Amino acid sequence: METLLTLIRALIGVLGLLALCWWASEDRKRIDWKLVGSGLVLQWILAVLILKVPVFHDAVAGVSAFFSKLIGFSDEGAVMVFGSMPKDVPVFGMAWTVLSAIVFFSAFSAILYQLRILQVIVFGFAWLLSKTLRLSGAECLAAAANVFIGQTEAPLVVKPYLRKMTRSEINSLMTGGMATIAGGVLAIYMAALGAGDEAATIAFGKHLLTASILSAPAALIAAKIVAPQTESVNGQVAFPKEKEYEGVLDAATKGTSDGLKLALNVGAMLVAFTGLVALLNYVVGAWIGEWTGLNALVATWTEGKFEAFNFSFVIGVLSAPFAWLLGVPNADLLVVGQLLGERLVFNELFAYFHFAELRSSGVISDGKSVLILTYALCGFANIASIGIQVGGISALEPGQRANLLRYGFRSMVGGMVACYLTAIVASTVQSSIN
16 A cells, blocks of 8 residues: 555656646647656656666666775875875865865866776766767767766757757756766765765765666656657757867866865855855844744744744745655655755765765754755756856857757756656655565
8 A cells, every 4th residue: 555655656746847837838748648658657767776786786876885995095186185184173074085086087078088888878878868869969869968067068968969959958968967967976875975985975875876877767757748849950969079188188187277266265155155145144133033933833843953034944945835845744845845955056076075064963853854855956957057058058059059048948857857856766665665
């Protein structure tokens, strides 16, 4: 009976999210529902294979364990610079577990790209998407690249095709970037959620890797509902032959430099966004909550999960319906909604770190809520990413700027829906295992 109720709840969630994409669609009569159905079937098959079939599950778990080891190797590099200080002084925890990992993983990823190891993996996944969904080679290649290298680097993979990409393909490119995370930041979230426990770090890494894989077909589903393909396209999948680096050493040095920029950006964003949330919580709590007497009421009603009627509580209420669609237990709807809202308004980095904090403090302890959040937050779908994608892709191909602006908000909605579809599918499959 419980399994049946879980499946019904999942069906309601999937239909609700697809309805949101249908509402945002620019041409509802041209939606290819056969493609949507094929994409959903592919997503469920991949989820069952990865989470339930031992050979695939062990392979993903092995990759996660390898990433966990790499985090340890990045610590060795940090020791060279910081000595033992990060372990002894709490203020250096961020530099030790996060910022140093970003620099190391950026260099490592660049080396893998130069050795064409990443290209082989990306090409194989793109071929699977192309044959299953029968979409253009360029958008399938971009969707696959987004799984491993993220929204800022993936457009480089399809740079030779950008000029001739249709409006629907551009929307797919952007939506795919919104729905997945980069390989470099994967290590950050593994370390943050694992909280120093190796087994937990590997477990979260397995789910984060699975999330990125499952979100690729989900992103294409959402994109093709929002902007149906009406023009003929080339279905051939071909990886560009241009070299990004001059050699392995050049890849390592440029990757390190790029990683340093990203690490500084990450640290700055966490400082800024944490301060902004504190400011907004104070303003709303002091000016509205205190004056109306809602602060005490909210604290009592939520059993201390929210201290006052503040900004965090407001976005939790607004996002709670999405939390319900995802299958979150009723007791956690508001706090999960808060994190979903923080990812959308700020970014997934801030949301994941806040998630780790709430989990370690016991505010979020239900296993299903933890699992759903791990998947639902795994994407770049936020307001800032619209500007990042419009600026980055238009710099590669200025002629597509009009389409990029046209689909900026829609691609964010599509990316959000893709992450939520992945959370529903993965949590449903996982619950059927246990």
